[in-house]
Each structure stands twice: as structure tokens, then as C-alpha cells.
Amino acid sequence: MTPQRLIPQLLPEPLGRVSRPRLYEQLVEQLLGYIESAQLGPGDLLPSERDLAERLGVSRPTLVQALVALEVLGVIDVRHGTGAVLVYRPSIATVIKGLQAHQNRLPEIVEARSTLEIKLASLAALRRTDADLAAIDAALTSMAAEIADGQKGALGDELFHQAVTAAAHSAVLGQLMTFIAEMILETRLESLGQPGRPEQSLASHRAIAAAIRSQDADAAAAKMLAHIELVSDVALLK
CATH class of the missing domain: 1.10.10.10 (Winged helix-like DNA-binding domain superfamily/Winged helix DNA-binding domain)
Structure with a gap:
């Protein structure tokens, strides 16, 4: 005898209470x-x-x-x-399909970002100019102001990484970063949406900036690696 398939009942209200924490x-x-x-x-x-x-x-x-x-x-x-x-x-089906597709490509986005940005940070430490340092500092100030205003700091975050990329003075790596910029934006929103993450990310940025200012290429690369690991800790990867 074929077991009877249970059909889930619809919730009586649009927003029924969840009995336990759910995904x-x-x-x-x-x-x-x-x-x-x-x-x-x-x-x-x-x-x-x-x-x-x-x-x-x-x-x-x-x-x-x-x-x-x-x-x-x-x-x-x-x-x-x-x-x-x-x-x-x-439609619900359209969003769920898009969410699943994003989940599948997110690890590759993180992998590409890590590969590029670690090298860019190292080069920035070796090649940065006073103008580059000024742009990096301006991005940090912008992000701090956003966070103080209760925002995620997404614009300042984007400006910081753009400034580091520019400071590396590598046209080819810069073009590659431009190519994946839209995909990085998705991970940026997800990361900065985590509780306490904007403040953590800002502190991480400051550590990278300090290494670049000191012209310590190894430290800049290490700080960027630590930063990518931090911001890659998002729910979609779990």
C-alpha cells in the first residue's frame, strides 16, 4: 500500500509565528x-x-x-x-530559484575576490602615493560617518576597496576587479548586514590602511586576507 503523502497546511495568517528559530x-x-x-x-x-x-x-x-x-x-x-x-x-518560486543560484556562485565570488585583493593590497603598500593614502583615509572617514549615522557603511566600504585597488597601480588587476564589482556588491551587502559587522569591517580596513601606509607588503597582504575571511562569514555560506 502506498503511504499517504501529507500535504502541508497553509498558515491561517500571512505572518504566522515560527515555533522555533528557522533558517x-x-x-x-x-x-x-x-x-x-x-x-x-x-x-x-x-x-x-x-x-x-x-x-x-x-x-x-x-x-x-x-x-x-x-x-x-x-x-x-x-x-x-x-x-x-x-x-x-x-513570485516566491522566482526568488527561491535566484537565492539558490546565488548560494551556488557565492563561494567562487569570495575565491576570486580573495585572490585579487590580497595581491592588490601587497602592491598598494609598495606603490602607494600621498594622493592614494589621502583617498584611502577619505574612504575610512566616509565609512565611519555612515556607521555613526546608523547605516551599514556600504558606500565607504566600496570606496575603500576602490582606493586600495587604485593605489596598486595595476591596470590589469584593476580591470579584473571592475569585472567582478557587481558580484562583490552582493557579498558586501550580505556581510555588512551581519550584527556588529560594519564596526568590525571598519577596524579591519584601518589595519590594512596602516600596513599600506607603512609600506609593509607582507602585512598588507595578511591583513587583507584576514579581512576577506571576516567578511566572507555570511549566512549564505553556512
């Missing part, structure tokens, strides 16, 4: 279900993180991981002082 992929599905049932459209604002976390019965850091995943996939735009704004309303 952020499941929260993504819950959020998409809420967006669909509430008939939200582009430009509409999602409830606050606190409200969503309470209604789902999960911690805010766990919820943030789901929101970051949706932001990376372009479904929402998380704006400082405003909250999560819906960019477009996709």
Missing part, C-alpha cells in the same frame, strides 16, 4: 507570502524590523539575514531612516 530561507518565503497577501506594490513600505520579528517570533538578527537576502536579489531596498521598501513583487 532565513524559510523567513524569505514567509516575507514573500506576506507581500503577496498584503498586495504590496513597488514603493510600498514593509513593517518595521521589530514588528516583523515579533510577528514571526524570531530574533531581529535572524530577520535581518532574510531582509539582506531580499535586498541582494533586488526585491527590496533597505533605506536608512525609512525601512524596507518594496522594489518589485516577484
Whole structure:
């Protein structure tokens, strides 16, 4: 006799409470279900993180991981002082497929970034000019200001890595970094969405900058390696 297949029951409410902490992929599905049932459209604002976390019965850091995943996939735009704004309303199947594809390529993105940026940091320590150091310092100041304002520091983070790349004065490596820039942006958002990560990343940047300023190529490479390992610690890789 063929065992009867159980059909999962639908939750009675768009955002049913979760009985125990669940993976952020499941929260993504819950959020998409809420967006669909509430008939939200582009430009509409999602409830606050606190409200969503309470209604789902999960911690805010766990919820943030789901929101970051949706932001990376372009479904929402998380704006400082405003909250999560819906960019477009996709089907759940489309988002899950995109999330799985991103999970599969993320390790290769990290691998490519590590290979390039470690060498760039080493070269920057040997070739940097006063103008290069000024650009690096300006990026650090920008990131610190963003974090102090309650933001993730994503712009300052991007400016810092661009400044280090420029300081290496390697046209070919610079072109390769430009080629993977959009993919790195995805990992940047995911990393800076982790609790406490913006502050950790800023401290890591400062250590890299100090090694470059001291013209210590080995130290610059080591600090960049440590930084890549830090920022690669994201939920999507677990």
C-alpha cells in the first residue's frame, strides 16, 4: 500500500509565528507570502524590523539575514531612516530559484575576490602615493560617518576597496576587479548586514590602511586576507 503523502497546511495568517528559530530561507518565503497577501506594490513600505520579528517570533538578527537576502536579489531596498521598501513583487518560486543560484556562485565570488585583493593590497603598500593614502583615509572617514549615522557603511566600504585597488597601480588587476564589482556588491551587502559587522569591517580596513601606509607588503597582504575571511562569514555560506 502506498503511504499517504501529507500535504502541508497553509498558515491561517500571512505572518504566522515560527515555533522555533528557522533558517532565513524559510523567513524569505514567509516575507514573500506576506507581500503577496498584503498586495504590496513597488514603493510600498514593509513593517518595521521589530514588528516583523515579533510577528514571526524570531530574533531581529535572524530577520535581518532574510531582509539582506531580499535586498541582494533586488526585491527590496533597505533605506536608512525609512525601512524596507518594496522594489518589485516577484513570485516566491522566482526568488527561491535566484537565492539558490546565488548560494551556488557565492563561494567562487569570495575565491576570486580573495585572490585579487590580497595581491592588490601587497602592491598598494609598495606603490602607494600621498594622493592614494589621502583617498584611502577619505574612504575610512566616509565609512565611519555612515556607521555613526546608523547605516551599514556600504558606500565607504566600496570606496575603500576602490582606493586600495587604485593605489596598486595595476591596470590589469584593476580591470579584473571592475569585472567582478557587481558580484562583490552582493557579498558586501550580505556581510555588512551581519550584527556588529560594519564596526568590525571598519577596524579591519584601518589595519590594512596602516600596513599600506607603512609600506609593509607582507602585512598588507595578511591583513587583507584576514579581512576577506571576516567578511566572507555570511549566512549564505553556512
